[in-house]
Amino acid sequence: MGSHVRARRAAVALGFAGLLMAVLGAVMIVMVPSIIKQQVLKNVRIDPNSISFNMWKEIPVPFYLSVYFFDIVNPSEILQGRKPQVRERGPYVYREFRHKSNITFNDNDTVSFLEYRSYQFQPHKSRGLESDYIVMPNILVLAAALMMENGPISLKLIMTLAFSTLGERAFMNRTVSEIMWGYEDPLLHLINKYFPSMFPFKGKFGLFAELNNSNSGLFTVFTGVQNFSRIHLVDKWNGVSKVNFWHSDQCNMINGTSGQMWAPFMTPESSLEFYSPDACRSMKLVYKEEGVFEGIPTFRFVAPNTLFANGTVYPPNEGFCPCMESGIQNVSTCRFNAPLFLSHPHFYNADPVLAEAVSGLHPNPEEHSLFLDIHPVTGIPMNCSVKLQLNLYIKSVKGIGQTGKIEPVVLPLLWFGESGAMEGETLQTFYTQLVLMPKVLHYAQYVLLALGCVLLLIPVIYQIRNQGPKDAESQPGLATQPDGLPSPYTPLLQDSLRGQPTSPKA
Known part of the structure; x- marks a missing residue:
């Protein structure tokens, strides 16, 4: 009797526990999302109390700048009107350090900051040294010549004489370090003396001289603390809400974020838009596919075919013109009027005539397309590789002897890739708090609900099993009478069950 009572109490206790689990699981299904x-x-808003704030302030992801130069093989033949021939040199890899300073929270739910960048050469990751010599177009000579194309012949002759006196030629042989970070040039000093507003360079001239130990301008972005709908979007850059480099309001607009974080809860219909001070414009990337990075689900975003398309192919880009072939963007208006163009490396995704005009180019999507892998729930980049190519339009300018008989061509100077991937302790913290814990909660709610339903069945099954014998004893016609005395039919029933003939006694 005691064991029967204990079993009943245990069944009731398990049923009660199952009820609690089922209720908790159901509540979690409703509440956990x-x-x-x-x-x-x-945790993704720009707030000192959020998990991602330190990640935003001092980017822990190791970024690398990989630079590939196009070494000119036949400079003398180019001067005679022949097709340029180049060979790719590199990569020359630099560790990129970024940190924000002058962080100021404003009353209108925005924060202003300057982000500084510095670079350190990484010999062990590079294929070459900074002391390597590269034959490159002399940008100062060829750009100045083209800028004077429509000038008076007398001024061109003076320029030719000045070039000769200073020993300037159309092509130069410089080290990687000089091309990257600057070199002394007497022509630059002369131009700054007589045309002080022509070039922004006041000391050394280098393609990346302005980037090292400098900032990318004053960004003011929305924090998302008061109004989440505008989180990370740029409010102003250097105090303006649109630039004046281009020829349409649409192209001058500063859209998207500063290129470090985006709004969370992305879908395949989302796009990545950001303002790039280096390109002087906003860019938009589009969704390509789902993926996984170190166990973290990601969305991959890539550049659309229209990113550098000309106005004929893609009318909204008409504001970036004057345009040439599709696939290159004229950035002369924001680069001291020098005939510089941006494109994908090796003219990937551009009009084929551009790559065909230069020997040694081999565009392919695996090596030359850019991508960003974003964790869609948080909008934080996990892995990225942004690749761009800088090109110079060159041609013979009548009256300036240094340009010889150069045929018009868009000549690639170099291409570079900025890459970074989350790793180490930062990756582990991110995975644990923003991926693993939500996943555990997601599965726990269904486990609790299922386990609760199973436990709820225990008292039901117990009750059914214990009702069986009682029901059998209560059936009519069994061996006992209501008063508990033996039935007169008992012997007959027993004999019948044994299969023996029976005869009632007189």
Whole structure:
């Protein structure tokens, strides 16, 4: 009797526990998505109390700048009107350090900051040294010549004489370090003396001289603390909400973020838009596919075919013109009027005539396309590789002897890739708090609900099993009478069950 009571109490206790688990699981199914969303919103906004704030302030991801130069093989033949021939040299790899300073929180739910960048050469990751010599177009000579194309012949002759006196030629042989970070040039000093507003360079001239130990301008972005709908979007850059480099309001608009974080809860219909001070414009990347990075689900975004398309192919880009072939963007208006163009490396995704005009170019999507892998729940980049090519339009200018008989051509100078991937302790913290914990909660709610339902069945099964014998004893016509005395039919029933003939006694 005691064991029967204990079993009944245990069944009731398990049923009660199952009820609690089932209720808790059901509540979690309703509440967990909202809780996760609130936690994500809390931790991705620009707030000193959020998990991602230190990541935003001092980017922990190791970034690398890989530079590939196009070494000119036949400079003398180019001067005679022959097709340029180049060979790719590199990569020359630099560790890129970024940190924000002058962080100021404003009353209108925005924060202003300057982001500084510095670079350190990484010999062990490079294929070559900074002391390597590269034959490159003399940008100062060829750009100045083209800028004077429509000038008076007398001024061109003076320029030719000045070039000769200073020993300037159309092509130069410089080290990687000089091309990157600057070199002394007497022509630059002369231009700054008589035309002080022509070039922004006041000391050494180098393609990356302005980037090292400098900032990318004053960004003011929305924090998302008061109004989440505009989180990370740029409010102003250097105090303006649109630039004046281009020829349409649409092209001059500063859209998207500063290129470091985006709004969370992305879908395949989302796009990545950001303002790039180096390109002097906003860019938009589009969704390509889902992926996984170190166990973290990602969305991959890539450049659309229209990113550098000309106005004929893609009318909204008409504001970036005057344009040439599709696939290159004229950036002369924001680069001291020098005939410089941006494109994908090796003229990938551009009009084929551009790559065909230069020997030694081999565009392919695996090596030359750019991508960003974003964790869609938080909008934080996990892995990225942004690749761009800098090109110079060159041609013979009548009256300036140094340009010889150069045929018009868009000549690639170099291409570079900025890459970074989350790793180490930062990756582990991110995975644990923003991926693993939400996943555990997601599965726990269904486990609790299923386990609760199973436990709820235990008292039901126990009750059914214990009702069986009682029901059998209560059936009519069995061996006992209501008063508990033996039935007169008992012998007959027993004999019948044994299969023996029976005869009632008189």
